[in-house]
Amino acid sequence: MTLITDTDSLRQLCRRLATTDFITVDTEFMREKTYWPQLCLVQLAGPDEAAAIDPLAPGIDLQPLFELLADPQVVKVFHAARQDIEIFFFLTGVIPAPLVDTQVAAMVCGFGDSVSYENLAAKLAGARIDKSSRFTDWSHRPLTQKQLDYALSDVTHLRVAYEKLARRLEKTGRTDWVREEMNVLTNPATYRLDAREAWRRLKVRSDKPRFLGLLREVTAWREEEAQRRDLPRNRVVRDEALIEIAAHAPTTVDELARTRGFSRGAAEGSQGAAILAAVRRGLDLPQADLPVPAPRQELPSGLGPLVDLLRVLLKMRCEVHGVAQKLVANSADLEMIAANDEAPTxxxxxxxxxxFGAAALDLKHGRLALTAAGRRVEVVPMRPVERGKSERDASLPS
Known part of the structure; x- marks a missing residue:
């Protein structure tokens, strides 16, 4: 186990790992005080060695690492990969590929929804992970041996877990299922930040277009300001203050200063001037340029019990096939299926x-039913309904 602090050692490590079929990858980063995540450590493991790379080491060039992550001949294995990939994408503009997320693979293999690395390592590698270093300050130097041991355990046990998951996927013919799920993680659109879309993250009750237009303008300003100053969004202006500003549309310093949680000093300064300018832009937007609220999907009357039946069927089918429910369908999917056979889900x-989907439609149209058998719920095929008979009559024995 090695700590890499210079470019030449990093280059040699990456050359060795480039000859392997797959490497496991993890990162440690800090972002409590910044907008952009600060990469503090990168851990890699191959079949014969594991190493931690110090991105904060003076003079180190991470280009050999970036080239390895982009090597199409080496599979990169992460667990709960999204934040790790986001960091590399912002640093290089390139997404590590090909890649596998073992959290997704575990969901396909029946380990439940969003299984943690600690649980997966325990079940598949027989490892106990010491969690005491999880919330340590990874930017502080020097790193302790305890920190390095914890960090490297995130990639060493992951190799064993991935190999066992890969064998299960191959045996069950589900490798393509995981590959399909990786399409989202490898899509650059997943990680691109559009300041003018940042307002959608806020939870608001009003769907009035003018309010949403004002909210879009002030939130876009905050997003750009947070990026420019490299500060967390709420360190610039809190969500609650933005929502109140959009609701009351202040046009003067005095009106802005009355916003809850916004000081007069801030209202009188450059920040206040920028917010008032954003409000004016929102007020000046033509009606046609205002955000259109997403139509509210109201479940047609009487479909609630059918949705409940579909939920039971989903749980049953996922247990039978050993797949996490979260990966197959959510409540919105069930509601859409109940309302529309051609639902875009x-x-x-x-x-x-x-x-699940085909069985869900069969249940909806009476081609199968659910029944209790002791403590179990079972699926029962139904005979086609004859003309002139009710569905209940058709299900009775002749």
């Missing part, structure tokens, strides 16, 4: 349709 296409 992933649950009605691909492998999801095979294990």
């Amino acid at each position: 992933r649950a009605l296409s691909g492998w999801r349709r095979e294990i």
Whole structure:
């Protein structure tokens, strides 16, 4: 186990790892005081060695690492990969590929929803992870041996877990299922930040277009300001203050100073001037340029019990097939299926349709039923309904 602090050692490590089929990767970073995550450590493991790379070491050039992560001949294995990939994408503009997220693979293999690395390592590698260093300050130098041991355990046990998951996927023919799920993680659009879309993160009750237009303008200003100053969003202006500003549309310093949580000093300064300018832009927006609220999907009357039946069926089918429910369908998917046979949901296409979607439509149209058998719930095929008979009559024995 090695700590890499210079470019030449990093280059040699990456050359060795480039000859392997796959490497496991993890990062440690800090972002409590910044907008952009500060990369503090990168851990890599191959079949014969594991190393931690110090991005904060004076003079180190991470280009050999970035080239390895982009090497199409080496699979990169992460666990809960999204934040790690986001960091590399912002640093290089390139997403590590090909990649596998073992959290997703574990969901496909029946380990439940969003299984933690600690649980996966315990179940598949027989490892106990010491969590005491999880919330340590990774930017502080020097790193302790305890910190390095914790960090490297995130990639060493991951190799064993991935190998066992890969064998299960191959045996069950589900490798393509995981590959399909990786499409989201490898899509650059997943990580691109659009300041004018930042308002959608805020939870608001009003759907009035003018309010939403004002909210979009002031939130876009905050996003750009947070990026420029490299500060967390709420360190610039809190969400609650932005929502109140959008609701009351202050046009003067005095009106802005009355905003809850916003000081007069801030209102009188450059920040206040920028916010008032954003408010004016929101007020000047033509009606046609205002955000259009997403239409509220109201469940048609009487479909609630059907949705409940679909939820039971989903749980049953996922248990039978050993797949996490979260990966197959959510409550919104069930509601859409109940209302529309052609609903635009992933649950009605691909492998999801095979294990759940088709059965959901059969249940909806009376081609199968659910019944209790002791402590179990079972699926019962139903005979087609004859003309002139009710569905209940058709289900009775002749």
